[in-house]
Amino acid sequence: MTTKDAYEKLAEMFSQIPPGIAYAPSIMEVFRLQYTPEEADLAVKVGLKGVKLDEVAKKTGIEREKLKKMLNTMADKGTMWITPGEQDPNYRAVGIGGPGLIETGAWGNIRFPHSVALLKAMHKFQHEWATRALPALGFPTNRVWPTPAALPDDAQPSENVAEMMKLAGYWSVSTCSCRLPHWVAEPGNHCSHLLETCLILGKMGRWCVQHGMAREITYDEAVKLLQKFNEDGLVHTYDPNWAVCNCCADCCVFFVGLKATGANVLQRSDFVARIDTEACTACATCADRCPVEAVAVDDFAVVDEGKCLGCGVCFPTCTAEAVSLERRPKAG
Ligand code: SF4
Ligand code: SF4
Ligand code: SF4
Known part of the structure; x- marks a missing residue:
């Protein structure tokens, strides 16, 4: 087995998941930093579907206890999923995103000797992916959630991100996996928001906490953080089944x-x-805070509905209480 073979096989495996990594060649450097050649080989043998330890031992010929240790080390690095809280858990190689290598190398902050180089490589990959693979999809893969305090009375519980987070049953918080790489790769050219802003929930949260990638919090703490993030100008996104960015x-x-x-x-x-x-x-103030420049101000503020994400970042700092969120008119 040559080093090149192991990483190429890994790339081949991940290219089966949309959006294919062919769009972002810089992922190879992320692989080289995230996996030893032996780990890359093991990740390919474990695969993406989920297998038991005995099956992996049979496939690799590696002695059970040694194998378990190797897989746990990989989980600590964020490259191996091990179903948390199970006697005989499933193992599977962590994919590229949602969650995947685009995130896990930054969760838990700088933890390994290779972390700084990895964060720089992640930043390069994230930008390539964001400006090429992501737009090429032609449809959105991430959803904006309105901040709960700004919701109108007719909003349903399923439209309230705090209510939806409750269903996850477990809550943790971790380092933002876009912001930390940006800070490390481009010192002096980044935002000044908090770093610990990824709420990771449910089983995903447990896996992260067990492997040093996140910090356990209560539901009430998660809701308070959500409010603080909105006040700080951050937009709630993603899927409250497993993560609120x-x-x-x-x-x-x-x-x-x-x-x-x-x-x-x-x-x-x-x-x-x-x-x-x-x-x-x-x-x-609302125009200054809006992340997509959807507000113009002359005699009064005017919102461009075509641009507005419906996030409510403009809501908490309007001292005149002139901002509210309303249901978006149906198109057509
Ligand atoms: S919080 Fe936003 S910026 Fe941070 S990792 Fe999630 S998607 Fe990226
Ligand atoms: S105008 Fe729309 S996009 Fe801009 S901060 Fe307000 S709700 Fe968000
Ligand atoms: S008063 Fe409120 S709505 Fe008007 S410009 Fe200021 S923040 Fe925006």
Whole structure:
């Protein structure tokens, strides 16, 4: 087995998952930093479907206890999923994204001697992926959630991200896997938001906490953090079954893709910002905070509904209480 063979086989395996890594050649450097050649070989043998330890032992010929240790080391590095809380867990190689190598190398901050080089390689890959593979899909893979405090009375519980997070049953918080690589790769050219803004939930959260990638929190703490992130100008995104991201326009791969190409990479929420023009004092705070420049201010603020994501970042800092979210009018 040569080193080249192991990483090429890994690339081949991951290219079966859309969006194929063929769009982002810089992933190879992420592989070289995330896996030893032996680990890359083992990841390919474990595969992406989920297998028991005995099957892996049979396939590799590696003695059970030694194998278990190797797989655990990989889980600590974020490259091997081990179903948490099970006596005889499933093992599977972690994919590229959602969650995958695009995230796990940054979760838990700088933890290994190779972390700094890895974060720089991740940043390069994330930008290539965000500006090429992601827009090429032609449909959004990430959804914006309105901040709960700004929701109108007719909002359903299924439209409230805090309510949906409750169903996950387990909560943790970790380092933002776009922001940390951006900070490390481009010192002096990044945002000044908090770093610990990824809420990782349910089984995914347990796996992350067990392997040093996240910190356990209570549901109430998760809800308080959500509110703080909104006040700090961050946009809630993703899927409360497993993760709620809190994104900024400077670092988030989705905003990078949106800004670079204008492509439909973020699914807007079902709500839109409305301005009470009588109350508005034209202070422009909402325009300064909006991550997609959807607000123009002259005598009063005006929202471009076509651009507005319905995130509610403009909501908490309007001292005139002139901003609210309303249900987005149906198209056509
Ligand atoms: S998608 Fe948003 S919160 Fe998630 S890792 Fe990227 S910037 Fe951070
Ligand atoms: S923050 Fe409020 S008062 Fe200021 S411009 Fe926006 S809507 Fe008007
Ligand atoms: S105007 Fe901007 S900040 Fe306000 S909800 Fe729309 S996208 Fe979010």
